[in-house]
Amino acid sequence: MSPRTGIRRIGFGCARITPSLPHLKALTAAIRHGIRVFDTAPNYGHAGASERAVGQALATHFQGTNDLDRDDITICSKFGYYRPVEGHAPGPDSVPVGNKEEGGLYYSLHPEVMEHELKGSLARLQVDALDILYVHNPEHVLADIVLRHETGEKSFSDDVSLQAALREEKQKMRERLVHTFEALEGVVGSGRVRKGYGVSSNGFALSSKEGLHLSLAMVLDAAAEGARRAGKETASLKAIQLPLNLLEPGGVMVAAQAREKGLEVFANRPLTAVSQGGLYRLVNKAALSGEPPGGYMEACRTALEVFNPTSLFEGRAEKELTEEELETREGCRIIQDLIRDMNRQLTSFTSTETYTQELERRIIPMIASTFESLDEDAADALQAFFVKYGEMVRYHAAMRAVEACKAAGHVLGGGGGKAGEPLHEYALRWSLDKVPRQLSGVLVGMPSEEYVHEAVRVASTERGGES
Structure with a gap:
């Protein structure tokens, strides 16, 4: 167990969870097996379905047993992606995500949006406070400019102009983050977020040459400035989250640097990789x-x-x-x-x-x-x-x-993993072996009781290494 936030080696990644019976059974099984970290977001599922499922499962468990109370659980949620209330205009500084006709999803870092989303998250999760509130993929504010370049719009005739535009937009993003972090200091101070805020970003794992790369140094600097503006000596930035798996190992160095700075670091997507333009499920049961x-x-x-x-x-x-x-x-x-x-x-x-x-x-x-x-x-x-x-x-x-x-250099046996073990077991062990030096824990998607049992078995039989 981490000495500062109670985060254990394996956590429940709730991106695919809804209040359906199989998912509620999976959440209950996870609690019963000792999993104590639950990571969700308002945009996971329709109308906050993931948060509602987590809230329902935890509330049921708290009411039915005395072996667990709120302080034993780490509840994490996020903000950034959101759907405006029907009949209302999008919040400040909002940009559309994808095709608006496909769901009306928007993105914003603005404190007003954060406050609105936090209020909804607390209600759906049936709690008075989160443990960690993450800024969700802040680099998304750069997505439009990168997409316009990739699709060959005349706005960017060459890489030089793209890089100049990115530098300008990244500076604007930093200012937005400072403003957001300042507001988050107030949220932490109010008690609605108990342990601190964090940043969950796919950009942490990208090369600095990538347009959507997010610099840890920039985030730390913006957090320090946000704290100063809020009249605090130290920032309440406590955690980061990033993808880390067999095909996306680029975040290992960033994770180690964050750990050295005293941050909790969680790997997400240990079994789902985005590589060379494709989405790979690192599972080979079929x-x-x-x-x-x-x-x-x-x-x-x-x-x-x-x-x-x-x-x-x-x-x-x-x-x-x-x-x-x-x-x-x-x-x-x-x-x-x-x-x-x-x-x-x-x-x-x-x-x-x-x-x-x-x-x-x-x-x-x-x-x-x-x-x-x-x-x-x-x-x-x-x-x-x-x-x-x-x-x-x-x-x-x-x-x-x-x-x-x-092709990425992993020596796999006939079944996928070493000595013929299934690929998903090998992939999960690979991530778990980064605990505790580079990681505080690994967030695993477990949409059924079977997934919970397998993840717990792998985590129990292979203790965290020092790799």
Whole structure:
């Protein structure tokens, strides 16, 4: 246990948690197994679903047993990304995140937004105070300028102008952070955040050459200035959070530097890596047998046959077909082309998440716009194809994750990890071995009781090293 904040070696990363029964059972199992750090955010899930789940699970446990009280738990949340209250304009200094039509998400570092989000977090978590409140990815204020450069907008004709623009925007970001940190000093002083504030940033793990890199030195300097403006001798900055995994090891040095400065340091995404433009799940359960799942080619052939436009109206001349039948025949051709395209894409997915995004954004809308309804045989054939396709995606994504780890220099056995252990166990041990020198703890996503049991087992059998 950390001597200053009670943060243990493994924590519960709640990004994928909702108040559903399986997730509540996972949270309860984590508490029962001794996990005491819970990290969430208002933008995790719809309408603060993750925070509501954590609040519900903890409140139920506190009411039902005397073996645990509020001081035993470290509750962390964040602010930065938010959705404006319906009917109200976005808060000060807000910038849209992605496509506004896809959810109305905004980003702001402004103290007014922070205060509003903190109030909502406390209500959803059913507590009077957080332990740590993180500024969530402050480098997001630079995202628009980097995106405009990457998409070739005329605003930036060369790297020199981009770097000049970034320097100017980073200076503005620093001033915003100073203003925010000053306000956070007041929040900590009020008791609504008990142990201090922090910064959770993907930018900490990036090279200084990257546009979205966030400098730890700059954050420390801004925190010190914010404290001075608030009339305090020392800053209440107590923790940072950054991604650290087999394919994103760049944060190790930053983590060590932060530890030397007396900060708590948490690694997130130990099993989910963003590398070379792809999202990798460092889990290879789908590929442990070494053989791809069966039945895919049969399901593919069946679907192609069911949607065969030639056999559908065999023996009839085109001029004999009604307008509706012609549309049906064209729809069948579209579905066949879709199936063939998907088959060509099969090995390109680095994770099931990227496939799910493709399914939701392109494939399902395409099918819906092609056919108003499907008969039972066609619907069954298409459903069977998608089930088998999903299994194949999981298999190939797992194999790609293993190959990416090998390419990054990790010596893996047949099962993924050393001596044949599963890749997710090897990956989690790799992160846990950074405790306590570089890390205070590792935040693990555990959306089911099975995940909790596996993470606890790995953490219990491999004590923190000094690597």
